[in-house]
Amino acid sequence: MKLELYGTARCPYTREIREWLEWNRREFEEYDVEADPQARSRMRALAADQRTVPLLIEDGKVIQVGWQGRGCIVE
Numbered sequence: 001m002k003l004e005l006y007g008t009a010r011c012p013y014t015r016e017i018r019e020w021l022e023w024n025r026r027e028f029e030e031y032d033v034e035a036d037p038q039a040r041s042r043m044r045a046l047a048a049d050q051r052t053v054p055l056l057i058e059d060g061k062v063i064q065v066g067w068q069g070r071g072c073i074v075e
Contacts, residue, residue, distance in 0.1 A: 001058060001059055002028070002029070002030060002048075002060075003057070004029050004031065004058075005021065005029070005056055006042075008035075008042040008072060010034070011054065012072075013054055013070050013071055013072060014053055014054040014067075015032075016067050018070075020067075032073075033074050041072065043055055047062045049056050051074050052075055053066075053071060
């Protein structure tokens, strides 16, 4: 099972979901979509052009958008 977290350094909700994943000892790959244009393109392709982070993907499928009902918009 592959877990991917797409987010940004400036988004507090990305930080919160990262901390939650680490607390629950979940292994994941993290991508900063503002710093990495290729990661942004992958995120949009996987999530039907989604622009809200954090975005959690498991085995190529979106399992969560935002964190606890909140998120940040990426342009």
